Amino acid sequence: MSAPARIRMSRTALLPVGLLVICMLPLATVSAWTLLLLLVPAAIATWVxxxxxxxxxxxxxVRSAFGRRLVPWARVAGIRVAPRGELRLVTTARTEVRLPVLRARDLPRLAAVSGGRIDVPVPPA
Structure with a gap:
């Protein structure tokens, strides 16, 4: 059994979070209650x-900020591209699971790491 392929958001997205922390520090150090403002960048960093x-x-x-959902291969019916280019996993029960951080341009990468279980449709000529 091989280790799962992990597809995550680029860690460079943490740079603006660090900048947000630096900008919030003067306001956050005014009193003990304003220190709670630093929870906002902490939540964003956790999400990233x-x-x-x-x-x-x-x-x-599929991993969210505070949970996860496993969809076994037997329940995967296909992939749907939403109108804004988001990818959604379609199950055999006809429900959809949003695939965060993946867009239509990521379909070849997703197909490659799935081991052939997910096909990339060829556009009509």
Whole structure:
């Protein structure tokens, strides 16, 4: 059994979060209550680091900031591209699971890490 392929947001997205912390420090140090303002960049950083998709032998694991959902390969019916280019995993129960951080341009990469379980449609000629 191989390790799952992890698809995450680029860590360079943490640079603006660091800049936000630097900009908020003068205001956050005014009193003990304003220190709570630093929870905002902490929540954003948690989201950037945590959110993503893991593709492995068991199926597709969709990770959110505070949870995860496993969709086994037996329940995967296909992939749908939403109007704004977002990818959604369609299950055999006809429900859809949003794949965070993945767009239509990421379909070839997703197909490659799925081991052939997900096909990339060829555009008509």
């Amino acid at each position: 680091v945590r959110v993503g998709v893991d593709v492995g032998d068991d199926g597709v694991i």
